[in-house]
Amino acid sequence: METVKKARMVVDKAYKIAVVDERIYGSFIEHLGRAVYGGIYEPGHPEADEFGFRRDVIELVKELRVPIIRYPGGNMVSGYNWEDGVGPLEQRPRRLELAWRTIETNEVGSNEFAEWGRRVGAQVMMAVNLGTRGIDAARNLVEYCNHPGGSFYSDLRISHGWKEPHRIKTWCLGNEMDGPWQIGQKTMDEYGRIAQETAKAMRLVDDTIELVACGSSHSGMPTFPQWEATTLDHTYDTVDYISLHQYFGNRSKDSANYLASSLEMDRFIHTVISVCDYIKAKKRSKKTMYLSFDEWNVWYHSNEADTKIEPWSIAPPQLEDVYNFEDALLVGTLLISFLKRSDRVKMACMAQLVNVIAPIMTENGGGAWRQTIYYPYMHASVYGRGVAINPVISSDKYDSTDFTDVPFLEAAAVYDEENDRLTIFAVNRSLTDPLDLSCDVRSFEGYRIIEHIVLEHDDLKAVNLAGAELVKPHSAGNAKVSGGILESRLSRQSWNVIRLGR
Ligand code: AHR
Numbered sequence: 097m098e099t100v101k102k103a104r105m106v107v108d109k110a111y112k113i114a115v116v117d118e119r120i121y122g123s124f125i126e127h128l129g130r131a132v133y134g135g136i137y138e139p140g141h142p143e144a145d146e147f148g149f150r151r152d153v154i155e156l157v158k159e160l161r162v163p164i165i166r167y168p169g170g171n172m173v174s175g176y177n178w179e180d181g182v183g184p185l186e187q188r189p190r191r192l193e194l195a196w197r198t199i200e201t202n203e204v205g206s207n208e209f210a211e212w213g214r215r216v217g218a219q220v221m222m223a224v225n226l227g228t229r230g231i232d233a234a235r236n237l238v239e240y241c242n243h244p245g246g247s248f249y250s251d252l253r254i255s256h257g258w259k260e261p262h263r264i265k266t267w268c269l270g271n272e273m274d275g276p277w278q279i280g281q282k283t284m285d286e287y288g289r290i291a292q293e294t295a296k297a298m299r300l301v302d303d304t305i306e307l308v309a310c311g312s313s314h315s316g317m318p319t320f321p322q323w324e325a326t327t328l329d330h331t332y333d334t335v336d337y338i339s340l341h342q343y344f345g346n347r348s349k350d351s352a353n354y355l356a357s358s359l360e361m362d363r364f365i366h367t368v369i370s371v372c373d374y375i376k377a378k379k380r381s382k383k384t385m386y387l388s389f390d391e392w393n394v395w396y397h398s399n400e401a402d403t404k405i406e407p408w409s410i411a412p413p414q415l416e417d418v419y420n421f422e423d424a425l426l427v428g429t430l431l432i433s434f435l436k437r438s439d440r441v442k443m444a445c446m447a448q449l450v451n452v453i454a455p456i457m458t459e460n461g462g463g464a465w466r467q468t469i470y471y472p473y474m475h476a477s478v479y480g481r482g483v484a485i486n487p488v489i490s491s492d493k494y495d496s497t498d499f500t501d502v503p504f505l506e507a508a509a510v511y512d513e514e515n516d517r518l519t520i521f522a523v524n525r526s527l528t529d530p531l532d533l534s535c536d537v538r539s540f541e542g543y544r545i546i547e548h549i550v551l552e553h554d555d556l557k558a559v560n561l562a563g564a565e566l567v568k569p570h571s572a573g574n575a576k577v578s579g580g581i582l583e584s585r586l587s588r589q590s591w592n593v594i595r596l597g598r
Contacts, residue, residue, distance in 0.1 A: 181205020548573025
């Protein structure tokens with residue numbers, strides 16, 4: 097028997113969390129699988145532009161309004177020589193790429209990627225190699241990318257055909273350096289020291305850049321959260337952000353538990369903020385450390401297939417998760433987690449963007465399409481800009497295998513004052529029942545419903561394939577406002593975007 101769940105909520109424009117940094121809607125392209133070759137770049141494809149970039153992919157990325165994209169890795173960066181990817185194409189070496197055990201052709205490198213970033217309207221977030229390399233390669237890359245001219249590396253860039261500097265502002269000091277899988281893994285003190293000294297040299301080349309130090313590879317690492325404390329002890333004055341990475345998966349085939357995983361992300365963010373503030377207090381510092389959640393997503397569907405990949409192939413289909421509807425719901429709750437802590441989370445990158453654990457898929461020589469997770473990501477990126485409002489929520493709850501007191505309703509609100517818009521993002525986690533939402537929006541006088549977008553499906557396992565997109569949003573949601581109270585019956589297992597305005 098259906099029992100309707102209930103939730104009450106107050107959204108008051110006075111309860112501001114922070115201005116949402118649009119870079120929380122960032123993403124990531126690694127030289128891995130078919131992300132670059134066959135994904136963003138495929139010369140010879142009917143949609144290829146003069147650089148070999150696929151126009152159909154560019155259009156899908158633009159629709160997402162991705163503001164910043166991390167590059168070139170990921171694990172790959174810890175063995176990468178950036179010099180291999182610049183200069184005349186025919187002179188670029190083919191290398192054994194050790195992180196993913198493939199052949200890297202280096203047809204695309206820093207210049208091409210910066211150009212692609214301009215074409216999709218995104219900034220580049222560049223990672224430097226602190227695995228096999230260090231201070232010297234990092235400072236030279238900053239000079240190559242950002243110095244206007246009149247020095248060895250900036251003139252080299254100009255001689256390669258890129259007269260204008262790329263002006264890359266955001267730089268990552270390595271990748272997941274605590275991980276035993278990482279080439280050149282470091283202890284926390286080794287990493288703290290190399291990150292500090294590399295940061296210093298990079299800033300001497302360009303004092304306008306901002307820097308992200310590596311936090312733990314995920315919250316389950318044995319050295320978490322001491323890794324963050326030690327790293328920040330070494331680098332607090334020199335870096336601007338500490339990174340967080342986390343992937344999720346419904347491995348135990350327990351959907352109610354899976355959909356509660358955003359509570360784990362909330363806890364992870366909370367702990368990292370606490371560590372940052374502990375170091376701030378210890379150092380008597382006035383500076384606040386911000387968080388860059390620069391790898392997050394669902395990643396598990398492709399794990400088994402990836403064990404069968406032939407080593408040393410070029411751009412094989414790796415990490416090609418086919419996402420289902422429940423993954424889209426989880427992604428919605430994770431985006432809500434970022435909004436709830438938008439006072440401290442200033443960047444976040446959905447990992448990744450094309451073909452590799454990605455919202456966008458392509459066929460080599462064929463079409464491009466949107467996975468299920470594309471939709472909540474697009475909705476948040478397009479409508480979630482403005483000031484995040486702290487919603488006071490009282491919701492019916494449930495217990496799952498790993499979590500207690502899981503609210504059926506997960507929600508966030510963003511107020512775009514300039515355009516007189518309020519957007520409420522809401523997930524009904526119940527797998528069986530609709531949820532009656534009653535939301536007090538009296539402080540938004542005269543606001544009415546513009547649109548109530550819903551992503552729903554009866555089958556949690558429904559997927560989108562080439563030419564068959566089963567999971568798509570519609571705008572026939574039932575939200576209405578009367579006397580300053582918004583009422584809506586949210587379908588069971590649904591992602592909702594309720595847009596209000598004058
Ligand atoms: O995004 C895939 C991989 O996940 C990245 O290369 C690495 O940083 C993380 O472990």
